[in-house]
Amino acid sequence: MSSFLSNFVSSYNYYIIIFLMISGLYIVVSRGNMVKKLVGLALFQTSVYILYISPGKILNGTAPILSDDFSLYSSPFPHVLILTAIVVGIATLALGLSLVIRINEEFGTIEEDKLFEDEI
Amino acid sequence: MIEHIAAIVVMLPIISSVFVMLIRNNSINWLISTTASLITSIASIMMYLQISKNGNISYAMGGWEPPVGIEYRIDEFNALFIILISIASFLILLYARHSLNSELKENKISTFYSMYLLCLGGLIGILSTGDAFNAFVFLEISSLATYILISMGSDRRALLSAYQYLIMGTIGATLYVIGVGLIFVLTGSLNLHDISIRIQELELYRPLYASLAFITVGIALKVALFPLHAWLPNAYAYAPSVGTAFLSSTATKVAIYLLIKYLFLVYGYDVVYSNKIFVFVIIGLSILAMFGASLIAIFQSNLKKLFAYSSVAQIGYITLGIGLANYNGLIGSTVHIINHSIIKAAIFLAIGCIVFKTKISDTHELTGLGKKMPVIAILLTISSLSLIGIPGTVGFISKWYLIIGALEQGWWLVVLSLAISSLLALIYVGRIIELMWFHQPEDALIVNSKSLPVEMLAITFILTLATVYFGIDTRLTAGLAEIAVQNVLLGGQ
Numbered sequence: 195m196s197s198f199l200s201n202f203v204s205s206y207n208y209y210i211i212i213f214l215m216i217s218g219l220y221i222v223v224s225r226g227n228m229v230k231k232l233v234g235l236a237l238f239q240t241s242v243y244i245l246y247i248s249p250g251k252i253l254n255g256t257a258p259i260l261s262d263d264f265s266l267y268s269s270p271f272p273h274v275l276i277l278t279a280i281v282v283g284i285a286t287l288a289l290g291l292s293l294v295i296r297i298n299e300e301f302g303t304i305e306e307d308k309l310f311e312d313e314i
Numbered sequence: 315m316i317e318h319i320a321a322i323v324v325m326l327p328i329i330s331s332v333f334v335m336l337i338r339n340n341s342i343n344w345l346i347s348t349t350a351s352l353i354t355s356i357a358s359i360m361m362y363l364q365i366s367k368n369g370n371i372s373y374a375m376g377g378w379e380p381p382v383g384i385e386y387r388i389d390e391f392n393a394l395f396i397i398l399i400s401i402a403s404f405l406i407l408l409y410a411r412h413s414l415n416s417e418l419k420e421n422k423i424s425t426f427y428s429m430y431l432l433c434l435g436g437l438i439g440i441l442s443t444g445d446a447f448n449a450f451v452f453l454e455i456s457s458l459a460t461y462i463l464i465s466m467g468s469d470r471r472a473l474l475s476a477y478q479y480l481i482m483g484t485i486g487a488t489l490y491v492i493g494v495g496l497i498f499v500l501t502g503s504l505n506l507h508d509i510s511i512r513i514q515e516l517e518l519y520r521p522l523y524a525s526l527a528f529i530t531v532g533i534a535l536k537v538a539l540f541p542l543h544a545w546l547p548n549a550y551a552y553a554p555s556v557g558t559a560f561l562s563s564t565a566t567k568v569a570i571y572l573l574i575k576y577l578f579l580v581y582g583y584d585v586v587y588s589n590k591i592f593v594f595v596i597i598g599l600s601i602l603a604m605f606g607a608s609l610i611a612i613f614q615s616n617l618k619k620l621f622a623y624s625s626v627a628q629i630g631y632i633t634l635g636i637g638l639a640n641y642n643g644l645i646g647s648t649v650h651i652i653n654h655s656i657i658k659a660a661i662f663l664a665i666g667c668i669v670f671k672t673k674i675s676d677t678h679e680l681t682g683l684g685k686k687m688p689v690i691a692i693l694l695t696i697s698s699l700s701l702i703g704i705p706g707t708v709g710f711i712s713k714w715y716l717i718i719g720a721l722e723q724g725w726w727l728v729v730l731s732l733a734i735s736s737l738l739a740l741i742y743v744g745r746i747i748e749l750m751w752f753h754q755p756e757d758a759l760i761v762n763s764k765s766l767p768v769e770m771l772a773i774t775f776i777l778t779l780a781t782v783y784f785g786i787d788t789r790l791t792a793g794l795a796e797i798a799v800q801n802v803l804l805g806g807q
Contacts, residue, residue, distance in 0.1 A: 286480065
């Protein structure tokens with residue numbers, strides 16, 4: 195029990211990531227409303243950003259500044275990657291939302307149950 | 315110039331897609347896109363010749379040396395696919411002009427060309443890059459362009475299928491990124507070549523297999539491996555005909571390439587195939603795809619959906635070769651990627667011609683088409699027959715390699731299921747052939763008087779001819795695939 199607790203405390207960030215990831219995925223699967231699905235998708239993607247960022251942090255380390263005063267610093271690499279991933283995520287979300295707008299114009303509803311029952 | 319060729323084949327389609335978006339004149343845009351994809355095709359062939367002479371290309375993008383910078387790594391394996399993708403997209407673009415004019419609204423056509431080129435650039439990027447994260451970025455570039463291509467279909471259900479694909483595709487890409495993140499934490503590198511060396515030094519432990527699982531499932535969503543294929547039939551059915559032909563001959567194939575690259579060149583045979591569960595799952599799902607998707611195809615009434623389900627079944631053949639993982643099995647997979655591209659491009663372009671003349675979408679509307687449009691009906695018949703794997707067509711060649719590969723492993727059940735699933739293909743293809751040739755035309759079949767443009771007929775004819783030609787002369791397909799498998803996947807052993 196105590197080993198589980200110490201494990202939990204020392205890597206609690208990963209538990210938060212997994213919680214976010216699963217809840218995002220659950221929203222995508224369980225909701226029929228197309229906008230809510232996209233919200234879940236965004237949550238799912240965001241959890242991955244944290245998955246990248248948190249291992250790069252070193253305790254007591256500073257930001258990666260090129261100076262002799264600092265020798266211990268966090269890895270800048272994940273930040274660069276996630277900056278790109280955020281852009282990709284925004285593009286996906288924007289495209290998804292604009293598709294939802296077009297679907298609403300064409301069909302008059304964004305509830306998946308109704309749409310897929312009638313159409314496909 | 316020649317030393318930057320690896321960057322040119324990726325950048326040229328992407329840069330021209332921007333110009334196409336700005337110049338909103340359909341004829342000029344068609345010319346720009348066709349020229350860009352022609353130059354890309356020529357450059358990719360030059361690149362292949364250069365590799366076979368001087369060895370693999372390693373290009374440091376932006377002058378940042380690998381492993382820190384992004385490396386473009388071209389070998390005989392991915393150069394082969396770059397040639398395939400660029401030539402396929404060039405031929406489809408030549409065909410595209412009149413088909414798009416009849417299927418899309420005039421103000422959408424420029425956007426279509428632009429997204430087509432962006433998707434092409436993204437796909438070639440996935441093939442060329444040697445960086446795990448860069449592959450994700452290109453994966454998303456090509457996917458975002460694909461969603462737009464699909465949503466442009468004239469049927470309003472195209473919007474729903476684009477949305478459905480967007481959700482599934484993004485989940486797939488995100489799972490892939492999670493896998494890459496785990497590898498990054500384990501090895502501290504994103505360069506695929508660098509990772510493959512560092513993985514050998516790791517003890518085999520759980521995070522490595524977790525990353526393998528995430529990456530495999532993520533890419534399998536893009537590949538449309540059987541239980542993850544739900545997005546594919548709708549996307550193919552409602553996209554514009556040109557878009558369907560392009561996607562079916564390129565997009566899923568590139569995803570399969572990425573899967574093969576991870577299994578053999580990044581994780582390596584020893585890590586992946588020492589895990590018996592993995593082999594069991596891949597082989598099992600492939601066989602399920604071959605049977606399940608073929609059975610669904612038999613009962614499909616929508617013509618494009620029927621061939622879309624057949625695509626899912628054919629993808630099963632390709633992943634079967636990956637599961638076999640011996641010399642002949644891998645050649646079977648590689649050849650079938652090429653052959654299936656040619657077959658499906660030919661089929662969907664022939665369907666595009668039929669749609670151009672008649673606007674039909676259901677199989678029963680094909681009744682008696684052989685009498686009204688004999689040439690197109692013959693071409694569709696020939697390319698459908700090569701889908702079954704009749705000797706003398708390309709389908710036979712790839713199945714031959716797969717069967718030999720399965721025999722070498724001693725897996726008789728796999729051989730048996732290859733044979734039976736070909737019979738299932740015979741049923742759904744046979745139904746279409748029967749409808750076209752052995753029935754009188756119904757009154758409902760209205761063929762409009764627009765004459766079929768020469769280039770549409772010519773390109774469909776060339777691709778159909780290719781399905782027969784490469785079934786007889788296999789030097790260009792199986793020959794190059796053998797070189798690729800021998801030198802790259804098996805490391806020259």
